[in-house]
Amino acid sequence: MEIVVCVKPVPESETRLRAASDGMSFDPEGVKFVLAGYDESAVEQALLLKEAVPGSKVHAVAFGPPPRTEEVLRAAIALGCDLATWVEGPAEPSPDPMTAARALARALGPVPHDLVLCGKQAGDDESGLVAAALGELLDIVDFGFVVDLRWDAARSCLTFRRGTEAGEEHWEAPLPAVIGLQQAWNDPRTAKLPAILKSRRAPIAKVPWTPFPPDVGRSVPEKFELPAPRTGARLIEYKTPLEAAEKLVRILREEAKVFP
Amino acid sequence: MTPRVLVVGELAGGHLSGASLEALGSALSLAGAASGVVGFLAGSGARAASARVAPAVVRAATDAGADTILVGGTTFGRDLIGRLAARWNAAAAAGVTELRAEGGGVRVRRPVFGGRATETRRLEGPRRVLALRPHAFPLPPEAPVEVRVSPVAVEETTAALRSAKRTAVSAVSSGSGPGLTDATIVVSGGRGLRSPENFRLIEELAQSLGAAVGASRAVTDAGWRPTSLQVGQTGKAVSPQLYVAVGISGAIQHLVGMVSSRVIVAINSDPSAPIFKVADYGIVGDLFEVVPALTAEVRRVRGL
Secondary structure (H helix, E strand, O other): OEEEEEEOEEEOOOOOOOEOOOOOOEOOOOOOEEEOHHHHHHHHHHHHHHHHOOOOEEEEEEEEOOOHHHHHHHHHHHHOOOEEEEEEOOOOOOOOHHHHHHHHHHHHOOOOOOEEEEEOOOOOOOOOOHHHHHHHHHOOEEEEEEEEEEEEOOOOEEEEEEEEOOEEEEEEEOOOEEEEEOOOOOOOOOOOHHHHHHHOOOOOEEEEOOOOOOOOOEEEEEEEEOOOOOOOOEEOOOOOHHHHHHHHHHHHHHHOOOOO | OOOOEEEEEEEEOOEEOHHHHHHHHHHHHHHOOHHHEEEEEEOHHHHHOHHHHHHHHHHHHHHOOOOEEEEOOOHHHHHHHHHHHHHHOOEEEEEEOEEEEEOOEEEEEEEEHHHOEEEEEEEEOOOEEEEEOOOOOOOOOOOOOOOOOOOOOOOOOHHHHOOOEEEEEEOOOOOOOOOHHHOOEEEEEOHHHOOHHHHHHHHHHHHHHOOEEEEOHHHHHOOOOOHHHEEOOOOEOOOOOEEEEEOOOOOHHHHHHHOOOOEEEEEEOOOOOOHHHHOOEEEEOOHHHHHHHHHHHHHHHOOO
């Protein structure tokens, strides 16, 4: 099975967010970028499938600026991906998810891809657009919010579950397919030191990026705002539990107006 | 130039879903008048196959001369917009909490980084597709209008013809209440409840409020309640109008999943618990006394 896994560098989750000096976007200066959380699950899933289906290869693909994009591709190689392709994107302004999806699709077109795995969304912009857009651009089916993805060798199909408003859906799908994965149902492995050292010299195929024509839609960042620091809860003073309950209900109805 | 908007309506249990009504309401304010709004109704089976629905929606939007497509922020909507934007060569934004038309274009605001920041983006190009964040927009007033209905032929793309099939749907295990990510009010319980039996205090309060039940990771890790109820970084992200955290200390991994709720109430015996830093209102006290009193008071005012 030729498995492609799309990865994206995102700021480490403990990063202290700040706006760039022009106030238009997130300031990446001095920020440590890592493999996005959902993408980490996607890499783990790709490696599990590779181990389960003999003769499989895992190909990590990323779109973005240097050096962080190259770094997450090397992290994916250290975890066990066989090949890596880097679509070199511009640093500023940081491209939007649809531009990323179109660039990735252009790079994936000529590459074998039975199964394309993505995290369901990245932890920074949280758009969740790439998997579905790739499905359309590659003209194959896609499913988001997927957990418990397995390969049924006897029937040559993928099986998986996905949570929707209707309940938990159970699915069977033939290849090729694009799958957007939920996090935390598998326990992603960590890379071992020899593999990390070896990944530094591993070849990465580079694909140049050319902008799309102006009639292709895109979004441009204009403002990045941090919320006013929360001042902490207004504590309700009370003598009896009943008094606490009465005061809270009155506040929620009359002041916060959150229930009738 | 005001946008001409196509709204994708999604059926849930035979009715237009709440998320679709919100999309309709925001479309009416974006287009300025009902005449600029076109509806597209996806049947209840359509949830299954965005690859089949997307070509029909794009066809309907093009036929109607629309330049903007709006969908509600359900899993169906979130799955659909990526395909729509790709097929229509459009700009796209998901999780939108504010939008306005400006000079022929559209500007959106949306929370990013798990609600820790908000970004404003300008959507450029002649077409755009937007998915709204649930509960961020008011429902439209009821105003009967005359509607012309036309069927849309579905183009059979290669992707649509592949025979993926849904083999089963099992009910969400949270019981009879609203779905966690869909709910207007969420009541969550944490380690402070001390035992799985005591979790019924949370369920009773939720029932009185018509709320969904959530849980902290400590609760689901301990197996007191299924992981489908977990709110947080590794569980579900919720943004209800009201979030009530009971016996939850407020680890960062939990806060990430609920901090964008409109109003947050914390009930905890430890006044130094981090949950009180993000909450709007707090009760420091014994949850075993406060929660039953609160349930009784809510029942009383709601006449239950």
